[in-house]
Amino acid sequence: MIKRNQVVVPLLPQPVIDLGVPINGGNFRRPLRQRQNKPLEMILLQFLNQKEKRKKIGNPGKREKKIGFVLSWINNPKFKAWLEKSSKPAGRGTEFAFCNVCNMDVVAHKTVLIKHSNSEKHKLNWQKVSTSTKITELFTENSEEIAVRIAEIKLCALLATNQLPFLLMDTLCPLLKNIFHDSKIAQQLSVRRTKATAIVCNSLGTNFLIDFHNELREPGFFFSLIMDETTDIFIKKQCAFSIIYYDNSANMIG
Known part of the structure; x- marks a missing residue:
């Protein structure tokens, strides 16, 4: 209580x-x-x-899934024209692929690559690349262009060996086109006095001088050297050297 x-x-x-x-x-x-x-x-x-x-x-039961680039994708018809392995370092187990058409990195997963190939940006870039001309194709020479160059060099050599003026090319080249109107080589000749001067001085003269110098340096090769000093009409002193030798290949005195 x-x-x-x-x-x-x-x-x-x-x-x-x-x-x-x-x-x-x-x-x-x-x-x-x-x-x-x-x-x-x-x-x-x-x-x-x-x-x-x-x-x-x-969570120890959950593992991170690694995504890597598969080299066999390069030979796949869907990817081989634009796919490469990216140089970008992998992050968190994920590697990257490189699209050389779009110039960008893509996750190296087949589903992602297929999705990228079907995108509007990739299709537009691929259309531009496929229709453009490669730079190697621009500088390729066919047999006809080579034949035209050989003909121009021979015409310039004709002027040099016969001591003809370069001004003659302004008349000779159109005359050849008129006479040989059915010749593709003659119709493509485009050499005048300026181009003829450049071919003789910078191309033919340099190559002949190198070959002649190498021939004179051979052992047992005899030649005579003649020097002459003169003054031209422009009152400039000049010293000319002339070489007399026997050419074994042509069996003549040069």
Whole structure:
């Protein structure tokens, strides 16, 4: 019985402190009274350590899928005209492929490559590349162009060997086109006095001088050297050298 002037203190339940530690991976929290008698600081320290481990380890059951470039794709008819292996370093296990038409890197996955090949940007760039002319095709020479060049060199050599003026080419070239109207080589001749001067001085003269110099340096080769100094009408002093020798290939004195 409760006596008079006696204070009654109600019995309160023991407080439960939730530290956020799941029980066996579930959603239920373990109250403090169910744990062993450990200091609160130690429990908090263990909790923080477990949390840091979970961040580092992550999900051990899930593995990152590596995406790599397959060399057989280069021989694939869908990719071989524009696909190359990219020099871009792989990031997080993912390699890249390079599209030389769009000049960009693409993830090295077959589905992504097919999607890129069907894109409007790739189709537009491929249409520009396929219709353009390669630079190697621009500088290729056919037999007809070579024959025209040989004919022009021979005409210039005719002027040099017979001491004819270069002005003659302004009349000779149109005359040959008129006479040989059915010749494709004659119709493509385009040499005048300026071009003839350049061919004789820069092409024929340089090559003949190199060949003649190499021939004179051969052992047992004899020649005579004649020097003559004169002054031309422009009052410029000149010194000319003439060489007399026997040409074995032509069996004559040059």
